[in-house]
Amino acid sequence: MKIEELKEYDGEDRVISSYEMELEVRKNKTSEIKIKSGIPTLDRALEGGFQVGELYALSGPTKNGKTLFAQSLTKAAYEQQQFACWFSYELHPRQFLQCFPELPLLYMPKKLKSADMKWLEQRILESFTKYHTRIVFIDHLHFLFDMFRTKNPSLEIGTVIRKLKTIAVDNDLIIFLLCHTNKSGMDNLSYQSIRDSSFVAQESDSVFMICRKTKEGVNAAELRVEFHRRTGVYEHPIKLRKINGYLVEQENPF
Amino acid sequence: MKNKADLFQSSVEIPRLETIREAYKAEMLDSIKFYINEMATLRRIKEHSRDQDIKDEITGIIMDEITIINHYREELL
Numbered sequence: 001m002k003i004e005e006l007k008e009y010d011g012e013d014r015v016i017s018s019y020e021m022e023l024e025v026r027k028n029k030t031s032e033i034k035i036k037s038g039i040p041t042l043d044r045a046l047e048g049g050f051q052v053g054e055l056y057a058l059s060g061p062t063k064n065g066k067t068l069f070a071q072s073l074t075k076a077a078y079e080q081q082q083f084a085c086w087f088s089y090e091l092h093p094r095q096f097l098q099c100f101p102e103l104p105l106l107y108m109p110k111k112l113k114s115a116d117m118k119w120l121e122q123r124i125l126e127s128f129t130k131y132h133t134r135i136v137f138i139d140h141l142h143f144l145f146d147m148f149r150t151k152n153p154s155l156e157i158g159t160v161i162r163k164l165k166t167i168a169v170d171n172d173l174i175i176f177l178l179c180h181t182n183k184s185g186m187d188n189l190s191y192q193s194i195r196d197s198s199f200v201a202q203e204s205d206s207v208f209m210i211c212r213k214t215k216e217g218v219n220a221a222e223l224r225v226e227f228h229r230r231t232g233v234y235e236h237p238i239k240l241r242k243i244n245g246y247l248v249e250q251e252n253p254f
Numbered sequence: 255m256k257n258k259a260d261l262f263q264s265s266v267e268i269p270r271l272e273t274i275r276e277a278y279k280a281e282m283l284d285s286i287k288f289y290i291n292e293m294a295t296l297r298r299i300k301e302h303s304r305d306q307d308i309k310d311e312i313t314g315i316i317m318d319e320i321t322i323i324n325h326y327r328e329e330l331l
Binding site for chain 1 (some may be wrong): 274290291294296298300301302304313316317320
């Protein structure tokens with residue numbers, strides 16, 4: 001397009017002023033939707049809850065409560081009549097469903113296909129179109145690309161994370177991505193402990209780390225909001241306890 | 255002469271009962287699907303509505319539908 005023609009350009013992607021954009025954003029009420037975590041301290045830290053368009057990375061060492069925390073969020077969302085769409089690559093459907101003390105209404109593909117982002121996007125959109133599922137859980141990152149064929153896992157992960165963020169923004173969804181940690185040990189856990197790529201932390205809106213605190217009891221855990229871009233929260237710990245099959249905030253922290 | 259147990263196991267009654275049971279199950283499953291689809295529609299309306307009364311009413315309807323679905327689920331399990 002010539003410079004002169006650009007003066008008249010009126011496409012969807014035309015450049016507009018911040019004031020026009022502000023009006024556009026206000027018109028879209030969907031962008032104000034928030035879903036509470038059911039954990040009061042976390043909801044306060046997130047200024048009311050998880051907001052649509054956000055991508056959350058949820059990480060922690062193996063067997064330290066990542067899936068349990070995600071299931072606790074699923075239950076909290078269900079109680080707000082927000083039903084989740086789950087991609088549980090790690091667990092067989094039978095095991096996954098049995099993890100819920102009382103099965104909430106949620107949605108999941110009848111069959112899973114790994115390492116296919118196009119397929120994943122289609123299923124997320126299918127679930128949203130059919131069942132209006134604004135909250136998505138993916139367990140876990142390393143099923144979204146082919147580890148054995150990729151030469152540079154870090155770059156591959158960067159592409160995956162960017163795609164997920166785009167899906168969340170374009171469709172007003174909240175996406176939770178579960179990620180494993182590297183073997184840095186339990187003492188130095190931070191967003192830098194996420195396995196294989198710094199892109200996870202760089203491209204996500206927030207990173208949560210979860211680990212069990214066995215010294216404080218078999219059911220004790222700590223959730224740490226490593227950072228949250230919208231609210232500016234940084235390294236914010238929250239004490240949790242597993243009660244009746246779900247992680248809830250501990251009223252009297254250990 | 256057949257006794258009661260023999261009659262119960264005869265080939266006439268049992269298949270018919272099974273058929274009725276299967277039809278009943280299929281009907282319940284259809285109802286679950288119906289309510290699930292309706293809930294999605296109601297939740298869309300609720301999200302776009304600015305009227306708090308409508309939102310509250312939809313919340314109540316969805317709660318009732320979840321109760322019905324759970325009742326059917328228990329029957330089916």
